[in-house]
Amino acid sequence: MSSLTGPAEFGAGTAGGRFAAVGDVLALTGRHLRHLRRTPEKLIAVALTPVAMVVILGYLFASVITIKNSGGVEYHDYVMAGVFAQIGLTCIGITALGVASDMGKGLIDRFRSLPMARSSVLVSHTAADLVPVAISMVAVGGIGLLVGWRTDAGPLPILGGFALLLAFAYAMLWLGALLGMVLRNMEAINGISALALVILSFMSNSFMPLSGLPGWLRTAVEWNPVSTVSEACRVLWGNAPASSGGSLPMEHPVLVSAITVGALIAVLIPVALRTFRTAAVR
Template sequence: MSGVTASAARPRAGAGGSAGIGDVLALTGRHLRHLRRTPEKLIAVALTPVAMVVILGYLFASVITIKDSGGVEYHDYVMAGVFAQIGLTCVGITALGVASDLGKGLIDRFRSLPMARSSVLVSHTAADLVPAAVSMVAVAGIGLLVGWRTDAGVLSVAGGFALLLAFAYAMLWLGALLGMVLRNMEAINGISALTLVILSFMSNSFMPLSGLPGWLRTVVEWNPVSSVSEACRVLWGNAPASSGGSLPMQHPVLVSVITVAALIAVLIPVALRTFRTAAAR
């Protein structure tokens, strides 16, 4: 009997099937209940993108024009970049959450339970996708108020938002990995802020790339944020007239889908492997 009891109490390293799904749902529900008690997490994700919509899409729209725009207004152009910025904001949110759980010993308590270890990170990223989705709704509402409109079919517009959610999900796993590697709150804040600034402004999120030097333009075009932003513009009918460029700008939808899928395929197993080491420290 004692052998059976000890076996039952031992945490499952990789439980699957309905048991693993049940673990994920239970932990996701816990994170969402915690989110309801701490609405500032929603504000943190939405604040910067909403401010960018107001500043760039409303205040600056009257003084910024896009060369060879083909009739695309600046507030229509900039919205895709602002939506992509939400995914970058998620990096710091998840990194801080995972680091906090590790520091408080919460992960150790989870490991003592008979549950799939992978469910801890899977539930964390699933729950953190909710603030990202809510932020996208808020940004879309503000965008409509400042004049943003789409010029494409419903399925095409939905495809753009699906791509943004997939990109945000990839960034959530990047954040989980960052939180386990750094663990220090100050370091996480610094790295995540630097990631947000560099990847946002070294992209075509807010300005076209036609004025950049050749070598820098190539670097910026291969930034995943550039291809995701351009893909959303194409899917929403907000893309200016094509001015050539490298493969990501010629086929932004295809390149962004492949890039996001590759990021998810790489980041998830690396994060889960890192979690087994980090939780054992």
């Protein structure tokens, strides 16, 4: 652990201080993972909605939904990228509830009384929450294969798609941490996170192409990060329809989604850490 007079922020100060901060993160991440093992319902909560969407959309509705100008892409192939992206949205509420619960129980205050880097509390929380995200993606991918999902790409593009999904989920974890610190009320967190899940999922191309939308609405939906991440994965996996439209995010979804996710992470992490410093001393 770092000394009481050591750096208060992750990555700040001397090399020894940075090493101590990394040790703090690893110790707290291990604590969260042990807690996850004792509360598997958290993993179920992350995976339940996406798995249900695979079964409902990819299996039950696939026979009655067709995609215009699909270029041979079946609906269950099209919808899988959107379902994977939905996992990241599900994490907003999970992480927000966890952070709010820790603050309400005084656990954050006890951590702050220890000689450790303050930022390690949130860094470890988001790092540990990324584990159920990865496990959920494996589960959703397995169910998708059972209902007929196939990719038409090499190993590197497939791995690139999943790396993008994990990066998007990591950004949403930090959004959830920020939401938990700002709201702190469990009912409010449940309501807002559920609303975000519905709006960002269905105001995107996760489950249906955008060709039928009016111009003004289509532009807004195309720039939705969920749309660009979903389309990028379709392109990388060979699941994209023949024509995706002429807009920048749909013509270059991999580039746009990489920039967007990177910008979200670059903004959300410092904002969340700054909010943590002020929220913890109220």
